[in-house]
Amino acid sequence: MNxxxxxxxxxxxxxxxxxxxxxxxxxxSAWLPASANAAEGGQTVADLDCxxxxxARKHLVNVAVATLWTEPGLARKLDAPSLTSPVDMDKWxxxxxxxxxxxxLTGKTETQALYGQELRLLQVKGDWAxxxxxxxxxxxxxxxxxxxxxxxxxxTVTDASAYADCPVAVVSDKTTKLYGDDRSxxxxxxxxxxxxxxxxxxxxxxxxxxxxxxxxxLKESTVEIIDPSKDRSQPTAAEVIATGxxxxxxxxxxxxxxxxxxxxxxxxxxxxxxxxxxxxRDASAxxxxxxxxxxxxxxxxxxxxxxxxxxxxxxxHVSMYIGNGQMMHSPKAGKTVEIISINTPAYxxxxxxARRYIQ
Numbered sequence: 455m456n457x458x459x460x461x462x463x464x465x466x467x468x469x470x471x472x473x474x475x476x477x478x479x480x481x482x483s484a485w486l487p488a489s490a491n492a493a494e495g496g497q498t499v500a501d502l503d504c505x506x507x508x509x510a511r512k513h514l515v516n517v518a519v520a521t522l523w524t525e526p527g528l529a530r531k532l533d534a535p536s537l538t539s540p541v542d543m544d545k546w547x548x549x550x551x552x553x554x555x556x557x558x559l560t561g562k563t564e565t566q567a568l569y570g571q572e573l574r575l576l577q578v579k580g581d582w583a584x585x586x587x588x589x590x591x592x593x594x595x596x597x598x599x600x601x602x603x604x605x606x607x608x609x610t611v612t613d614a615s616a617y618a619d620c621p622v623a624v625v626s627d628k629t630t631k632l633y634g635d636d637r638s639x640x641x642x643x644x645x646x647x648x649x650x651x652x653x654x655x656x657x658x659x660x661x662x663x664x665x666x667x668x669x670x671x672l673k674e675s676t677v678e679i680i681d682p683s684k685d686r687s688q689p690t691a692a693e694v695i696a697t698g699x700x701x702x703x704x705x706x707x708x709x710x711x712x713x714x715x716x717x718x719x720x721x722x723x724x725x726x727x728x729x730x731x732x733x734x735r736d737a738s739a740x741x742x743x744x745x746x747x748x749x750x751x752x753x754x755x756x757x758x759x760x761x762x763x764x765x766x767x768x769x770x771h772v773s774m775y776i777g778n779g780q781m782m783h784s785p786k787a788g789k790t791v792e793i794i795s796i797n798t799p800a801y802x803x804x805x806x807x808a809r810r811y812i813q
Contacts, residue, residue, distance in 0.1 A: 504617065504619045504620035504621065504651075504653075505616050505617060505619075505620065505653070506615075506616050506618070506619060507616065508615035508616045508618065509612050509613065509615065509616070510612065510614070510615040511610065511611075511612055512572055512610070512611055512612075512614045512615065513572070513573040513574070513575045513585065513608050513609070513610050513611075514570055514571065514572055514573065514608070514609050514610075514611055514614060514665040515567045515568060515569055515570060515571045515573060515607065515608065515609075515665070516539065516569070516607055516608060516609035516665050516666065517539050517540050517541045517569060517607045517642075518540065518541055518543060518568070518569050518642050518643060518644055518645060518648075518712075519536075519541060519543050519566050519567075519568060519569070519645055519712045519714060520541070520566060520567045520568075520603050520604075520607045520608075521536045521537075521563055521566050521603065521709065522563065522564040522565050522566065522567065522585070522587070522599070522600070522601025522602060522603050522709070523562060523563050523564065523601055523602045523603070524561065524562055524563070524564055524601065524602070525602055526579055526580070526581075526582035526602050527582075528562050530558070532546070532549045532550065532555070533546065534546075535549070537604050537607075538604075538606075539604070539606040539607050540642060541607070543643075543645075543712070543714040544714070546714075547705070547707065547714050547715055550707075552788075553787045553788025554787075556705070556706065556707065556708065556787035556788065557708075557786075557787035557788070559707070559708040559709065559787075560708050560787070563601070563708055563709035564599065564600065564601035564709055565587060565590060565599045565601060565709050565711060565720070565735060566709055566710060566711045566712055566720075567587045567590075567603075567711075568644075568645055568647065568648045568649075568711070568712060569632075569642065569644055569645075569648050569650075569665070570648065570649060570650050570664070570665055571587060571588070571589060571649075572587075572588040572589065572614070573585040573586065573587060573588065573598075573608060574586040574588055574597040574598055575608075575610075576597065576600065578605065579602075581604060581605050581606065582602050582603070582604060582605060583602070583603055583604075583605045583608055584600065584601070584602050585600065585601065585602075585603060585608065586598035586599060586600045587599045587600075587601075587735075589732075590711075590723075590734075590735040591732070591734045591735065591739070592734060592735050592736060592739060593734075593739055599735045609665045609666060611665060611667065613667060614665070617651035617653070617663050618651075618682075619682060619683070620651035620652055620653065620663070620682075621651070621652040621679055621680060621681050621682070622649050622650065622651055622652065622679070622680045622682065623649070623650050623651075623652050623660050623662050623672055623677040623678075623679060624647060624648070624649050624677055624678045624679075624680055624728065625644050625645065625646055625647060625648040625649075625672070625676060625677055626646070626676060626677055626678045626728075627646065627676040627677075628645075628646050628700065628701070628713040629643050629644065629645055629646065629713050630643070630644055630672060630673065630676035630677070631643055631644075631672075631673075632644050632662075632664075632670045632671070632672060633670060633671040633672070634670065634671070635669065635671070637659060637671045641670060642670075644672075645712035645713045645714065646712065646713040646724075646728070647711075647712075647724055647727060647728050650662035650663065650664070650670070650672075651663045652679065653669060654669070655674070658673065658674050658675070659671050659672065659673060659674060660672050660674050660677060660679070680730075686730045688730075688731075688812060688813070689729035689730065689731070689812065690755075690812070691753065691754040691755030691812050692754070693729060694725060694726060694729055694755050694774075694812065695754060695755060695774065695776045695777075695782070697725050697728060697729065698721070698725045698774055698776075698782050698791075699782065699793075701713070701716070701721070701784075701791045702782075702790070702791050702792065702793065703790045703791060703792075704716065704784070704790055704791045705789075705790050706784050706785060706786055706787055706788070706789050706790065706791075707720075708787065710784075711723070711724050711735075712724075716784040716791065717784060718737060718771050718772050718773070718783055718784050718785065719735060719736050719737040719740060719772050720735075720784070721774075721783065721784040721791065722737075722740065722757055722772050722773075722774055723735055723740070725774070726811060731811050731812070733811065737759060737769050737770070737771060737772035738768065738769040740757060740759070740772055740809065741757075741759045741769050741772075741806070741807060741809060743809060743811065744757075744809035744810050744811040745809065745810040745811075745813075746807060746808070746809060747807075747808040747809060747810050748808070749805060749808070752775045752796075752808055753775070753777075753810065754775060754776055754777040755774065755775070755776075755810070755811070755812045756774075756775045756808045756809065756810045757772055757773070757774055757775070757808060757809050757811070758772065758773045758774070758775055758781055758796065758805065758807075758808045759771070759772050759805075759806045759807050759808065759809070760772070760773075760801055760804040760805060760806055761804055761806035762804070764803055764804060765803070765804050765805050765806040765807075766806075769806055771783070771785075771801075771804075773801070775796065775808065776793065779795055779796055779797065780793050780794065780795060780796065781793070781794060781795075781796050781801075
């Protein structure tokens with residue numbers, strides 16, 4: 455009888471221990487950070503099931519906006535804020551407070567690239583790197599749009615490919631803050647159309663994988679989330695036009711592709727690109743894409759092109775037709791994104807054709 459009582463006592467003790475251990479596990483899980491606790495509405499990398507073991511050496515932009523130059527060493531003293539890491543785009547663009555200061559960039563800068571965009575490294579010369587922006591197509595190079603940038607603004611990584619299947623956060627505000635782990639300290643100010651892979655979603659925030667292999671946080675209200683596993687619906691012309699109108703009044707910037715300033719083709723390629731329609735970087739290449747449209751058959755959303763020699767020479771400008779005989783464009787240094795009549799003599803006399811990208 456004593457042995458039987460002892461066996462029952464051991465069983466009760468073992469059962470109590472198991473219950474105690476289970477309660478400890480439950481209590482501990484409740485104290486996990488929100489980003490790792492599905493019970494609080496968060497999704498981690500494991501929950502999203504998007505990270506892979508892919509490894510590939512890549513070069514990524516590691517500043518909010520990198521400006522590419524035709525050759526190293528051309529920059530003026532006032533261009534210094536665009537050459538540092540991090541950059542200060544507000545200080546740089548505000549310093550170019552005359553048309554002459556902005557016009558000076560013509561022929562000296564090539565394009566820009568946004569934070570996290572992939573670069574093809576072609577050459578290194580001292581503190582400068584000759585790169586191609588992979589996502590910007592151009593007849594100039596099979597690798598992407600080429601130009602020189604400070605080497606310090608680029609980061610070489612091996613894990614970027616591992617996040618290729620993750621949802622993507624596309625900045626939809628003109629600019630937005632990128633926060634650190636505490637979600638209160640700003641790391642960078644990102645431009646419209648910046649794209650970063652999502653690794654977590656928690657209570658109105660999205661966690662994104664950064665070029666330096668850290669996790670940053672964006673307010674979900676400032677981004678559009680794209681699922682690469684699903685076909686993206688084609689935008690309407692009204693949606694594309696509405697996005698473009700948000701930048702009315704923004705000063706022209708030669709080579710610009712960011713919310714700090716656009717050139718004419720940077721404006722059209724960025725606005726269309728935000729909506730998932732990828733156009734070549736330059737107007738001279740954009741006119742070769744899409745469906746040809748005559749002056750009398752223009753529809754909202756069509757792009758209009760203008761060329762030297764009364765429309766017969768080389769293409770030098772592009773605008774977006776918005777209906778009612780009006781077009782929207784980023785015209786030239788000293789001007790801003792604006793809406794004008796398509797019958798404006800200086801443009802109508804150089805009309806070279808139109809193209810439609812939305813069916």
